[in-house]
Amino acid sequence: MLASHHNRNRGRYEPLEKHEHHDQSPKDEVIKGRSIVYKFIRYALILSLAICITFFVGIRKEERRVALAKSTRSKYTSNSVCTRYRSQENGNCTEIGNDDGENGNGTQCLVQSKFEFITTKDKEEAISAGLDIAHCGECGKCSTQNDIDLMIRTKETLTEDATICALHGLVLGDYKMDSCLSDIGFTPGCSTCWRENIKCTQSKCLFKCMKARLLSEPNNVHPSANQDIIQVDGEHSEREQAFMLNACLECDEKLCGPDFIDCAGANRRRLGIVSDIKREGDEQCRVPHGT
Numbered sequence: 277m278l279a280s281h282h283n284r285n286r287g288r289y290e291p292l293e294k295h296e297h298h299d300q301s302p303k304d305e306v307i308k309g310r311s312i313v314y315k316f317i318r319y320a321l322i323l324s325l326a327i328c329i330t331f332f333v334g335i336r337k338e339e340r341r342v343a344l345a346k347s348t349r350s351k352y353t354s355n356s357v358c359t360r361y362r363s364q365e366n367g368n369c370t371e372i373g374n375d376d377g378e379n380g381n382g383t384q385c386l387v388q389s390k391f392e393f394i395t396t397k398d399k400e401e402a403i404s405a406g407l408d409i410a411h412c413g414e415c416g417k418c419s420t421q422n423d424i425d426l427m428i429r430t431k432e433t434l435t436e437d438a439t440i441c442a443l444h445g446l447v448l449g450d451y452k453m454d455s456c457l458s459d460i461g462f463t464p465g466c467s468t469c470w471r472e473n474i475k476c477t478q479s480k481c482l483f484k485c486m487k488a489r490l491l492s493e494p495n496n497v498h499p500s501a502n503q504d505i506i507q508v509d510g511e512h513s514e515r516e517q518a519f520m521l522n523a524c525l526e527c528d529e530k531l532c533g534p535d536f537i538d539c540a541g542a543n544r545r546r547l548g549i550v551s552d553i554k555r556e557g558d559e560q561c562r563v564p565h566g567t
Contacts, residue, residue, distance in 0.1 A: 334483035345530035355398040358415035359407035360391045393419045412561040416541020417465035431551040442474045469539035481527035488524035
């Protein structure tokens with residue numbers, strides 16, 4: 277009797293239990309979904325905060341290093357100059373025949389010439405030796421006719437081209453960066469100097485350069501107070517528009533520039549080329565190249 281009554285009760289309450297379980301399931305799913313969303317938002321905020329703090333601390337460290345670094349002007353005001361001269365060497369030789377077609381009149385050789393670069397202690401020594409002045413400062417791996425011609429041709433685009441190569445190296449590795457520099461047209465030796473400079477910038481100026489890239493900062497920011505002014509026909513005129521470098525270029529120049537110029541020898545400033553990076557008058561080499 278009791279067992280029968282118990283079985284009847286089970287049959288009576290069992291549908292109710294199933295019904296209650298069915299009513300709670302959608303609510304549980306909604307709560308679970310909201311919990312996942314809240315966790316995602318919380319983690320995203322924590323990650324964003326961590327990135328901002330890292331970015332801020334990184335920029336502050338780089339600013340302190342730049343503030344303590346010495347000016348690079350001495351690299352462009354030294355007395356030494358890199359000079360060039362033509363060296364000749366015999367190329368392919370061919371036999372010269374007689375008028376009747378017989379051999380015996382000797383050989384004719386094609387004389388080939390190329391530029392050789394050497395450093396002299398000053399401009400006067402170079403002139404007295406009859407040498408052409410390629411650029412101010414000592415010669416380096418970029419002191420070749422190919423690299424000099426390249427820097428003249430790309431004076432308005434080389435900064436952006438090198439920045440693209442830096443991005444290739446940062447994302448895709450050194451091999452892609454080397455390939456990019458080679459595509460610009462540098463000789464292998466000169467490419468080595470540029471590659472090491474890019475890696476130095478990535479190591480010492482990463483946050484400043486990321487900020488400059490994200491904000492699309494121009495190469496030069498606000499005008500400096502010390503403009504290079506001369507008088508023309510009794511009136512003042514600006515010989516060149518001089519601007520301060522943006523934070524990325526300033527960091528690169530002070531922290532990585534000395535090693536780069538020691539390696540490269542030639543760059544646009546030492547060649548006296550006015551490029552897409554404006555300079556103060558005393559920051560630009562005044563020795564004309566090729567004279």
